[in-house]
Amino acid sequence: MTDGAAAGSREVLFLSKAGVTDQSTQHRIDPIADELREREYNVSVIHGKQRSIFGRPFRYVAGAGIVELLSNGGSYDAVVMNRDGSPTAYLAALLCNRKEIPLIFDIDDALYHQKRIDETPIPIPGRIFLDKVIQQAAHVTTGNSNIESELSSLNSNITTIPTPVDASVFQKETDPAATYDSTVLGWMGIGPGHEHNLRLLREPLMTLGKKYDITFRMVSSLGNGEIRDTFTEVEQYVDVDYGYNDRIPLKQVRREMATFDIAVLPLNPSDEMMEGKSIIKVLEHLAMGLPVVASDALAYGDLLTHDETGLLADTTEDWVSNIERLINDEGEKNRLAEAGYQMVVKDYTVESYVDQLETVIDTAVTDL
Template identity: 25%
Template sequence: MKALALVEAPDHVCCRYRVRAFAEALAAAGWSLTIEGLARGALARPRQLRRARQFDAVILQRKLLNPWEMALLRRASRRLIFDLDDAVFWRDSYHPKGVRCPSRERRFAHLVRQADAVLAGNDFLVGRSLLAGAAPEVVRRLPTCVEPGHYPIRVPEPGSPVRLVWIGSSSTLRGLEEQQSLWDRIGREVPGVILRIICDRKPEFGALPVEFVPWSEPTEAQALAECDIGIAWMPDDLWSRGKCGLKVLQYLAAGLPVVANPVGVHPEMVAYHHSGILAATEDDWVEAVTRLVGDWELRRRMGAAAREIVEQSYAVDRWASTFVEAVTGSLGGMPARPHFDAIGGVRTLPSGRVEGTGR
């Protein structure tokens, strides 16, 4: 049996963590996986979509096709899976036209109604998929996962310099840069602290010294393991509700305590005062960083709890069966009893499948 994944690019971060990560599990189920960047151009893309008929299942990741492309792909696909880890039905936080986009919402609704399975990265995306008209039995929650074994664990030592760390892309770095006054204040009020930025460009944060490390896939885990406290900040808007918290998962996997603002999935991932600290205001941030910088034993204890959270709830092997079931259409074993989740009108099964409650 053969599966085809149509993604933004084979080396794109979303493909690496949400598709390629499960290739081994899919192979164990007797399926091969072909990953292709979605073709561009009036001739190339239709040819690629028609070739979907050569596969037993097609995974379309994040892309909202126009109506005729969607019709072509649907006709060519024996089984169609849509994967999303962002609020792709809206524009991003920094778009000049604002977040809401009715045309994207319509294309999203059409897509999820046509899909045989929808893999949504968090509860908010599950809820939006159901509101858009996806059949409850096809929607599954599949959080972005990491492989803990790929991340060396940071073990802090008393008296050593303390590094904050942020990892991400230029697009998400923009949000950090909009909080310039906060980072400048931390630099002035928390002596000796350094902020390592693992990215494709270096920002400036006033009094807070920045240590720039160019991002690369082979070195990112080690670059995180050399740091002490992971930081995550997102704007409090609709777009951020769809974010799936990859950078926080990477911090947790490296055994770093996390300081994050309480937006989107952050409160779910950061167990308050257990694996990290949620900080809403500038005063909260300064207090949290000051406390962690000054207490290496607290950092060690929170870091150990952070690693445990990843291993128990966000490791690849914990969710491999959900991915394989969605792609292959098979359900192993008896259905599990559902439990009520945080979004009204949604019930999430331990397998990741969801049901609507009729509310």
């Protein structure tokens, strides 16, 4: 570690569990690293690797990160590791402690609650050493307060820094990928992990589809059999677009989202995994200038103020009445969209995130 290094001259190494194109990299690593570089930090990023065990893929901190720590670890003032609990992540944490480099462990998802569709836990190799890595860290940063509460018993040095919006990608006045004559209700995300959430939209969509000409679009959903089964009946009343079979670049995602008239973001409070879901989906839709109707649950309910920055729904009746209100009242739709947008540009930018991360780095370096 460089003793007494000024913030702007600090050396920071990011170790990612995810690959270059993965969402966690594009949300909580690359834009953060770029902003630190703008502030004259010397930043290196080593992206993760993916392997498969019994047909199930998992990602982990690459061996190149271990080699870098062994070879050049002493030159770094801090290491930021993203959401990995693999053996290589644990080895990296041990090396950081041995070389007296403060490790900041970042986690923005409730990996400790992940389950299969049949509700049984998934024995993911990337979770085996999660608790041990968290205990080794000098500081933990989380995506929301639910994760912070869950992990505070493992590490008392913990700070919630919500995932920021990359304004260079998600922005108003984006040219839409297509135009529609119907009202487009939209959801953006990776479908298989959200089937329990998306299921909450079945009844509202069928009810609304009997009265209005509606298209329901899932952008980049990688729709699987469970999702298609969930919406088969809905197709009698609503045009359902299941999205793409492969991930698409974020800038293309933006153009697809620009086709939405209203964003619908369900979150099932009975699913433990959802307790730690990031608020990033809500923020990205708001950054696009879209009015949002979201579940009044967990982090989504904490973020949005009903009737001010969005609309919140508990029941089928809530979903129907809120969406119907926006379909029928253009002024209300615009008012809520603008208020949500202003909240994002004020409080959830990459710059705001890095302001908080700098404080965490300063504290970790000072306390070591």
